[in-house]
Amino acid sequence: MTETLTFTTPDGRTLCAEVAGRRDGPAILIHQGMPNSRLLFEPWIEDAERRGAFLVCYERPGYGDSTPRPGYRVADGAADTATVADGLGLGRFVVWGISGGGPHALACAALLPDRVAAAATIGSPAPFDADGLDYFAGMGQENVDDMKLELSDPAAARRKAEADRQEMLAMSDEDPGLGSETLVSNADTAVLTGPFGRHFHRCVQSGLAPGSGGWWDDGQATITPWGFDVAQIRVPFKVWHGAQDQFVPFGHGKWLAERIPGAESSLREQDGHLNVVAERIGEVHDWLLARLTP
DSSP: OEEEEEEEOTTSOEEEEEEEEOTTSOEEEEEOOSSOOOOOOHHHHHHHHHTTOEEEEEOOTTSTTSOOOTTOOTTHHHHHHHHHHHHTTOOSEEEEEEGGGHHHHHHHHHHOTTTEEEEEEESOOOOTTOTTOOTTTTOOHHHHHHHHHHHHOHHHHHHHHHHHHHHHHHOOTTOOOOOOTTTOOHHHHHHHTSHHHHHHHHHHHHHTTTOSHHHHHHHHHHHSOOSSOGGGOOSOEEEEEETTOSSSOHHHHHHHHHHSTTOEEEEETTOOSSHHHHHOHHHHHHHHHTTOOO
């Protein structure tokens, strides 16, 4: 059973979250990808309930029922996460982020070391200005084209984002339309035609319902300076990334694993962008909760 809650930030914005599991159990905060939504995937809830854990996911600014905040940085996600945690009466907690939510999990690890007991990313991008990383190498052409348009012609990119939003709102439950063949690897095809594909459909339509502004701001935050350095992370951290990932190339995961002090990693040839979060979230929860001591 899930519950929807709202929280007010110090500057008066609303953050909307979905929670499930035991309120008195160890807390796991989730940062979903782009487009973003608060909606929890049922297998994540089932896994948390088996562990007696408490699962929390909030919508980043401008998505769903969360107030827009144009110009926010990835670092600002740490303060928003703290607002949600404070509203729930949480002390220490663990965090994971998938895809475009990964940078926000990194921000929490870097900027909330007294609150975050451990953190993990699954298919997360590295900073756009990452030293020694060819950012676009191995990335699906659709994402390359969209990001380069954002950089070269923001007005045109903004119009395209709205057109893409309309297409996503029109997609069917049976055809989540996550992207072209340049993005969806063999490892991801199966999960998109199953329950996770339907979850993605619901997340996209819920998150984009108020407009494309949150999606645009989220993307801008990813390709501009994040406001912190991943090298300052000192909490236990693990990077999951698949060699078949065409949304966020494998090199990003390897770069993060090398730059985060003491980071562990699961960098597997057979994984894509989505199969870990869709089918093996228990591995992530196992690792995180083992590091959350009373």
